[in-house]
Amino acid sequence: xxxxxxxxxxxxxxxxxxxxxxxxxxxxxxxxxxxxxxxxxxxxxxxxxxxxxxxxxxxxxxxxxxxxxxxxxxxxxxxxxxxxxxxxxxxxxxxxxxxxxxxxxxxxxxxxxxxxxxxxxxxxxxxxxxxxxxxxxxxxxxxxxxxxxxxxxxxxxxxxxxxxxxxxxxxxxxxxxxxxxxxxxxxxxxxxxxxxxxxxxxxxxxxxxxxxxxxxxxxxxxxxxxxxxxxxxxxxxxxxxxxxxxxxxxxxxxxxxxxxxxxxxxxxxxxxxxxxxxxxxxxxxxxxxxxxxxxxxxxxxxxxxxxxxxxxxxxxxxxxxxxxxxxxxxx
Amino acid sequence: xxxxxxxxxxxxxxxxxxxxxxxxxxxxxxxxxxxxxxxxxxxxxxxxxxxxxxxxxxxxxxxxxxxxxxxxxxxxxxxxxxxxxxxxxxxxxxxxxxxxxxxxxxxxxxxxxxxxxxxxxxxxxxxxxxxxxxxxxxxxxxxxxxxxxxxxxxxxxxxxxxxxxxxxxxxxxxxxxxxxxxxxxxxxxxxxxxxxxxxxxxxxxxxxxxxxxxxxxxxxxxxxxxxxxxxxxxxxxxxxxxxxxxxxxxxxxxxxxxxxxxxxxxxxxxxxxxxxxxxxxxxxxxxxxxxxxxxxxxxxxxxxxxxxxxxxxxxxxxxxxxxxxxxxxxxxxxxxxxxxxxxxxxxxxxxxxxxxxxxxxxxxxxxxxxxxxxxxxxxxxxxxxxxxxxxxxxxxxxxxxxxxxxxxxxxxxxxxxxxxxxxxxxxxxxxxxxxxxxxxxxxxxxxxxxxxxxxxxxxxxxxxxxxxxxxxxxxxxxxxxxxxxxxxxxxxxxxxxxxxxxxxxxxxxxxxxxxxxxxxxxxxxxxxxxxxxxxxxxxxxxx
Numbered sequence: 123x124x125x126x127x128x129x130x131x132x133x134x135x136x137x138x139x140x141x142x143x144x145x146x147x148x149x150x151x152x153x154x155x156x157x158x159x160x161x162x163x164x165x166x167x168x169x170x171x172x173x174x175x176x177x178x179x180x181x182x183x184x185x186x187x188x189x190x191x192x193x194x195x196x197x198x199x200x201x202x203x204x205x206x207x208x209x210x211x212x213x214x215x216x217x218x219x220x221x222x223x224x225x226x227x228x229x230x231x232x233x234x235x236x237x238x239x240x241x242x243x244x245x246x247x248x249x250x251x252x253x254x255x256x257x258x259x260x261x262x263x264x265x266x267x268x269x270x271x272x273x274x275x276x277x278x279x280x281x282x283x284x285x286x287x288x289x290x291x292x293x294x295x296x297x298x299x300x301x302x303x304x305x306x307x308x309x310x311x312x313x314x315x316x317x318x319x320x321x322x323x324x325x326x327x328x329x330x331x332x333x334x335x336x337x338x339x340x341x342x343x344x345x346x347x348x349x350x351x352x353x354x355x356x357x358x359x360x361x362x363x364x365x366x367x368x369x370x371x372x373x374x375x376x377x378x379x380x381x382x383x384x385x386x387x388x389x390x391x392x393x394x395x396x397x398x399x400x401x402x403x404x405x406x407x408x409x410x411x412x413x414x415x416x417x418x419x420x421x422x423x424x425x426x427x428x429x430x431x432x433x434x435x436x437x438x439x440x441x442x443x444x445x446x447x448x449x450x451x452x453x
Numbered sequence: 454x455x456x457x458x459x460x461x462x463x464x465x466x467x468x469x470x471x472x473x474x475x476x477x478x479x480x481x482x483x484x485x486x487x488x489x490x491x492x493x494x495x496x497x498x499x500x501x502x503x504x505x506x507x508x509x510x511x512x513x514x515x516x517x518x519x520x521x522x523x524x525x526x527x528x529x530x531x532x533x534x535x536x537x538x539x540x541x542x543x544x545x546x547x548x549x550x551x552x553x554x555x556x557x558x559x560x561x562x563x564x565x566x567x568x569x570x571x572x573x574x575x576x577x578x579x580x581x582x583x584x585x586x587x588x589x590x591x592x593x594x595x596x597x598x599x600x601x602x603x604x605x606x607x608x609x610x611x612x613x614x615x616x617x618x619x620x621x622x623x624x625x626x627x628x629x630x631x632x633x634x635x636x637x638x639x640x641x642x643x644x645x646x647x648x649x650x651x652x653x654x655x656x657x658x659x660x661x662x663x664x665x666x667x668x669x670x671x672x673x674x675x676x677x678x679x680x681x682x683x684x685x686x687x688x689x690x691x692x693x694x695x696x697x698x699x700x701x702x703x704x705x706x707x708x709x710x711x712x713x714x715x716x717x718x719x720x721x722x723x724x725x726x727x728x729x730x731x732x733x734x735x736x737x738x739x740x741x742x743x744x745x746x747x748x749x750x751x752x753x754x755x756x757x758x759x760x761x762x763x764x765x766x767x768x769x770x771x772x773x774x775x776x777x778x779x780x781x782x783x784x785x786x787x788x789x790x791x792x793x794x795x796x797x798x799x800x801x802x803x804x805x806x807x808x809x810x811x812x813x814x815x816x817x818x819x820x821x822x823x824x825x826x827x828x829x830x831x832x833x834x835x836x837x838x839x840x841x842x843x844x845x846x847x848x849x850x851x852x853x854x855x856x857x858x859x860x861x862x863x864x865x866x867x868x869x870x871x872x873x874x875x876x877x878x879x880x881x882x883x884x885x886x887x888x889x890x891x892x893x894x895x896x897x898x899x900x901x902x903x904x905x906x907x908x909x910x911x912x913x914x915x916x917x918x919x920x921x922x923x924x925x926x927x928x929x930x931x932x933x934x935x936x937x938x939x940x941x942x943x944x945x946x947x948x949x950x951x952x953x954x955x956x957x958x959x960x961x962x963x964x965x966x967x968x969x970x971x972x973x974x975x976x977x978x979x980x981x982x983x984x985x986x987x988x989x990x991x992x993x994x995x996x
């Protein structure tokens with residue numbers, strides 16, 4: 123297991139380099155430069171200013187030099203300074219946005235799992251029943267609904283008409299003056315709509331996935347065996363079938379690790395939540411190269427690690443893979 | 454000029470004279486008529502689409518930063534409600550007889566928010582900051598005309614110019630920076646970028662990135678503490694969300710869209726809680742022709758296109774009537790506006806006739822005019838994200854088609870739009886807008902020396918008489934004299950139609966009804982913000 127792990131980790135390095143190189147080139151290919159926004163269409167800005175800014179940002183250097191410098195800094199875990207007006211360290215900008223993004227994504231994944239796993243199982247067990255059809259329609263409606271539209275409807279309904287939930291933001295204005303329990307309640311009430319809206323689109327995929335896994339497993343011989351042994355249907359489904367049907371879920375969870383730090387610009391914009399999605403979007407719009415690269419690198423690392431993690435967990439959870447690896451040995 | 458506008462928080466102007474009269478009755482004008490004594494307290498909450506970038510004015514150019522900075526800092530001068538310059542940090546000022554020396558006499562009772570006294574060295578330092586080649590400020594241009602400055606004593610500041618420069622006074626409305634906190638520090642990484650220290654009516658209190666910026670009233674402000682104790686800028690990137698927040702009363706101020714102003718706020722509940730105001734904003738939308746293209750070389754073609762556009766239709770369709778037709782670069786309620794220029798009322802017959810004179814005929818009967826076998830076809834480009842411009846383009850497209858001109862409309866993301874289309878002059882025609890201010894100098898946009906790639910005369914307009922008028926206009930301080938030059942300037946523009954000036958839109962703010970002391974003026978409503986107040990019985994936020 124250990125040599126395997128070491129080899130996988132080593133392989134990540136060239137992969138990561140390749141990703142950063144491609145990203146670096148692609149974002150520099152996009153027309154416009156970070157200096158443009160500050161200088162163009164502004165009667166007060168001179169041509170010298172443009173040049174001065176380009177020099178300060180190092181944009182006057184050839185692209186490979188810029189990449190080399192960036193890589194050199196990255197090697198000591200320095201993501202550089204943002205090109206935006208404030209010139210703050212990229213890492214600060216990312217770190218202040220990370221907690222809320224991760225919180226919402228975790229809650230959202232938990233919500234998706236809590237709802238779609240039972241939905242998927244029930245749909246599979248009662249395949250083609252009215253329940254199956256109704257949930258199919260429901261989850262796909264959720265999937266197809268534009269999230270900004272749903273968000274606005276919910277905000278209008280719960281925020282304006284009923285007045286029971288706050289519309290946007292993370293805290294109320296007088297948050298500092300609330301009691302401790304009041305603060306917790308305030309936080310929760312601000313999170314309900316964003317988490318629901320960000321989760322609703324994921325329900326369809328996950329519950330359908332769960333359903334087809336379950337159907338697959340139910341058809342297996344060992345389920346037949348279990349039934350033949352005279353086990354109760356409950357035991358057959360929830361003990362023998364479910365465990366096996368859950369295995370591929372590990373892969374999906376592994377794949378959603380990078381998603382934890384990625385936010386959706388749409389719902390963050392609508393709910394006025396300062397998350398990673400908006401940060402990245404604004405970065406791209408302003409051609410804030412260090413910020414874009416910083417977020418991309420983090421995303422890439424997490425994607426690669428997530429994959430690795432999923433593979434490892436898979437091996438741990440599934441004896442077939444674990445033993446398979448030992449027999450194929452060095453391979 | 455853009456900067457000044459934001460800095461002064463005067464993103465607008467007059468309670469309309471034109472066209473809006475019949476609607477005005479609906480718009481209640483509260484305020485001093487109730488004759489309440491001003492009281493201290495309460496919080497004013499407004500939303501901003503974007504977070505501020507940098508709270509050092511020399512380094513920021515976005516509107517969110519400027520809105521905050523306008524309350525935290527002062528300039529030597531400012532615009533009052535009537536759009537006249539008046540002293541702010543300067544008690545009074547003198548212009549020498551040859552118009553080349555400006556002397557400012559500073560107030561002696563001003564202190565920075567950290568308690569240090571404000572002196573002329575701060576002004577000198579600010580000037581040096583703006584012209585420092587190592588400081589990437591977007592505002593160096595207005596100070597480049599200054600040859601030297603002097604501070605004979607702590608309360609006198611003198612600026613010398615080689616040639617008289619009329620916009621110079623306006624440039625001294627720029628925010629003055631604290632020398633004692635910035636000198637010999639790395640300006641680009643100054644902590645003041647995120648916690649500013651100014652002399653203004655509000656002190657910086659708190660900035661939560663992406664969430665909010667909080668300011669507290671400055672009790673030691675030299676004009677007396679402002680009445681509203683706290684100002685909160687919430688960052689809400691989506692205007693629909695802002696509007697929902699406004700409806701629940703979580704916001705006290707919002708600039709409405711015409712649709713929101715006209716239809717969505719026309720409810721008893723909204724009228725009970727908010728007052729709506731309307732006044733012409735500075736700035737206009739135009740259709741600019743790339744004069745380097747042979748197609749637009751003939752003035753008659755440009756005039757024909759102007760006749761083919763029904764400006765009132767655009768105003769009614771796009772702005773729901775909340776705007777007026779533009780005839781030149783100045784809005785109709787300013788002293789510099791020339792009402793006598795050729796207005797180009799909608800007249801498709803005249804348009805066809807002018808095109809025929811220019812040699813365009815529909816020879817093959819396909820509905821499109823041709824000349825020398827080439828159809829009269831071109832593309833209008835505009836930027837993504839401005840719905841009003843796109844709608845304007847669609848309406849114009851149909852009107853042009855009616856006179857036999859085939860127009861395509863392309864919408865392009867802003868950075869790409871500038872880089873690949875506008876700056877290299879790679880476009881036929883474009884729908885864009887300029888915002889401006891009370892200062893009429895238009896040198897950068899219309900002078901023939903400003904036609905290089907990346908400069909603002911990107912349509913390539915060259916006209917010797919206009920060059921001369923613009924040069925003279927910025928050398929004279931006398932308003933009457935300047936008006937002569939700029940009247941002629943507007944006449945030529947109307948005649949030549951390098952742009953077809955389309956419309957000036959109205960600013961349509963809604964303000965919570967509990968705020969009193971709002972006095973609409975040519976400068977809009979925000980110019981006297983420090984005099985706004987809430988009667989004690991109506992105060993909403995007591996902490």
